[in-house]
Amino acid sequence: xxxxxxxxxxxxxxxxxxxxxxxxxxxxxxxxxxxxxxxxxxxxxxxxxxxxxxxxxxxxxxxxxxxxxxxxxxxxxxxxxxxxxxxxxxxxxxxxxxxxxxxxxxxxxxxxxxxxxxxxxxxxxxxxxxxxxxxxxxxxxxxxxxxxxxxxxxxxxxxxxxxxxxxxxxxxxxxxxxxxxxxxxxxxxxxxxxxxxxxxxxxxxxxxxxxxxxxxxxxxxxxxxxxxxxxxxxxxxxxxxxxxxxxxxxxxxxxxxxxxxxxxxxxxxxxxxxxxxxxxxxxxxxxxxxxxxxxxxxxxxxxxxxxxxxxxxxxxxxxxxxxxxxxxxxxxxxxxxx
Numbered sequence: 001x002x003x004x005x006x007x008x009x010x011x012x013x014x015x016x017x018x019x020x021x022x023x024x025x026x027x028x029x030x031x032x033x034x035x036x037x038x039x040x041x042x043x044x045x046x047x048x049x050x051x052x053x054x055x056x057x058x059x060x061x062x063x064x065x066x067x068x069x070x071x072x073x074x075x076x077x078x079x080x081x082x083x084x085x086x087x088x089x090x091x092x093x094x095x096x097x098x099x100x101x102x103x104x105x106x107x108x109x110x111x112x113x114x115x116x117x118x119x120x121x122x123x124x125x126x127x128x129x130x131x132x133x134x135x136x137x138x139x140x141x142x143x144x145x146x147x148x149x150x151x152x153x154x155x156x157x158x159x160x161x162x163x164x165x166x167x168x169x170x171x172x173x174x175x176x177x178x179x180x181x182x183x184x185x186x187x188x189x190x191x192x193x194x195x196x197x198x199x200x201x202x203x204x205x206x207x208x209x210x211x212x213x214x215x216x217x218x219x220x221x222x223x224x225x226x227x228x229x230x231x232x233x234x235x236x237x238x239x240x241x242x243x244x245x246x247x248x249x250x251x252x253x254x255x256x257x258x259x260x261x262x263x264x265x266x267x268x269x270x271x272x273x274x275x276x277x278x279x280x281x282x283x284x285x286x287x288x289x290x291x292x293x294x295x296x297x298x299x300x301x302x303x304x305x306x307x308x309x310x311x312x313x314x315x316x317x318x319x320x321x322x323x324x325x326x327x328x329x330x331x332x333x334x335x336x337x338x
Contacts, residue, residue, distance in 0.1 A: 001029045002040075005314045006099035009064045013054055017325065021054065022070070022318040035107045038080040041096050044314070044335040045073035045126040046321045048228075048253045060280050070098035070317075075115070075125050076338075083107065091115050093125045098317050100337050110285070119300040127332035128306040129295045132160035135281040136226070137291035139248030140168050142284070143277045144224030148173035151218045153237060156228035157198055158185045160306065160332035161250065164295060165226055166193045167304035171294075174224075177217045179210075179233060181327050188330070192305055201233060207264065210236035221245075230254045235264040241272050249278040253325065307331030 003026050010023035032038060053064040053071055064071055074096035078086050083106040086092070094112045096102035106112050115125050127133065136154075146152055146169065154165045157178025166189070169176045178189045178198040189198035197217040204213045210233060214222070221242035227234055230252035241247075255261040269276055298304035309329040311320035317335045324333045 001031065002101060003027070004029045004099055004101040006069050006097075007314060007317055008068060009054060009066055009070055011066065012056055017051060017054060017322060019318045019322065024315055029101045030103055032080060032082045032103060035083050035105055037078050037083050037086045037092075037104050037106045037112070039074070039076045039092060039094065039096055039102050039104055039112070040079045040338065041074040041076040041100055041102065042336070042338045043075050043123045043126055043310075044096075044098060044317060044337060045130070046317065046324050046329075046333040046335065047073070047132070048251055048324065050321065051253075051325055071095065072097050073126050073131060074102065075122050081106075086112070086114070091117050091122055093130065098314065098335075100314055120296055123308060123310075123332075123334055124299060124306060126334060127160040127308065128164050128299055128304055129292060131281060132332065133164040133295040134288055134291040135250060136161045136165035137168055137295065138279060138281050138284055138287055139226050139250055140165055140172075140224070141291075142287065143248040143275070143279065144226065144246045146172055146174050146224050149175070150223040151175040151177065151220055152224040152226070153177045153179065153214070153218065153222050154226040154228070155179045155233055155237075156251070156253070156327075157189050157195065158193065158307070158331060159228070159329070161226075161228060162189075163193050163306050163331065164298075164304060166195050167298045168294070170194045171298070171303070175218070175220075177214070177222075179229075179237075185330065188307065192307075194303075207232050207236045207239075211239045214240045224248070226250060228253060230261050232264075238263075238265060238268045241268065241274060243272050245272060245274050247274060247276045249276060309333050311335045313337070 008023045075093045078090040152174045154162045157180040178195045186198035189195040199213045204210045222240045225247045228251040231254035
């Protein structure tokens, strides 16, 4: 059986996450039981939610256990099968974790899904046509529910979620404004992703400056906001929200290193009769087929051209993940394992 390199959560962060929280080990892959398949992972997804799982605290999902393989989405190929539904060579997406191989009970609901790489590259099933894309779809379609002509804003605009959000919102006739860090990211947002405008938070670096930039980019105010960041950026956006506007609360990456983030002016939610709804996309599996169908079509027709940042080899995963938390990635952050 092949040797499997794995990254475990070795100890919990004390404040900011560091590389020494993780441990690289090797183990033999076990023999398969009936119904199981062995998947060789081609790519591993790195996502902000993983930082919250590293803490031992109350959240929407259980904490990542110490001494076990870090949680994570994977795409790869079936290399051995004892399940009639899966053949050697099938390309699949699952939650194989931070390791090179996984043994999967392929009969378990949602454990594994076959994917077609004819028109969509395998790696995109971890981004634009995967969990991040469906996240963007749910927040836009089910919470923001825009009308044609509405102005919608998304933070972390050039990441995997933000880039999908732009394509989906433009398809619905919205004015789409992004918030991202750096000239290159903002240029990519407007020139390749279809954003009508993108504001550089590194230039507009406080609430007052960001609110002013948003006023210029959103002359009719903001009808819908997709929140990935939180903190002072959210405070600035709140100042520009219209009456009866909607916020899809997806992520608060600015506060993932421990300290709770205060909100400067929560009374704005009452004054503007705003709808603010947090969501976890894995709790809404009923929308995935429709969402994936639209996302696949957008990628296949070139209307969504996602960018990827790819680290090489399983040992590179911790540093790539820490970089993601600081916004060093450009587009979807992946680790290539083969």
